[in-house]
Amino acid sequence: MNSLDIAPEHPALDDGIDSAKRRQILEGARQVFLAEGFDGASMGEIAKAAGVSKGTLYVYFSSKEALFEALTVEEKRGLAEVMFRIDADDPDVRNVLTQLGTSYLSHMGNPEHISSVRMVIGAANKLPQLGQVFYEAGPCRGIARLKSYFDHQVEAGRLDIEDTSIAAQHFLDLCQSGVMRRLLFAVGTRPTEEEIKKNVANALRVFFAAYGPKTGASRS
Structure with missing residues (x-):
């Protein structure tokens, strides 16, 4: 059974009620997984935290x-939606x-996000699919x-990039340089605004040194 499906032996519920109940369960699961880790969490504890019976949980x-997978997908997709709202045609x-x-590094440095990353890393050896x-x-x-944004900017001559997927990875890695490593090892606190x-300023300097447009190349 797909982890996002309702068990077939149970009748389908009203969509609105079903969605609310599912969110309620995921919130309870998030609390337990962050507190206990994947291995330490139990379905009984999750049901209690979510305020539902174990029967309803199943x-x-x-x-x-399946619950951990669904929670992971929902949280990471939501994070991607928040952080990567990019207007493909913005020339600046x-x-x-x-x-x-700025948004990326702020969210990545959130203590709950760091806890989630540690939790997934801890579970990945046993359950690599997670x-x-x-x-x-x-x-x-x-x-x-x-990458899609960079593709548009390369076409417009605003950037000079051979592989936009690699360039996208480079920029994000430059932004978090030194920060994520120390946070994963619980060294220091989340990054300050300064x-x-x-x-980000250092990331931009290195990025444009490598991928900035050639003189006079922009067609905007």
């Missing part, structure tokens, strides 16, 4: 793995990347959106 999710590349880099789901739902979607501003 109507929506067939296993702890520096401003677009400044806003994106690591893949996490990666595809978040980083891959963000890189794809940024630190974020400095990281």
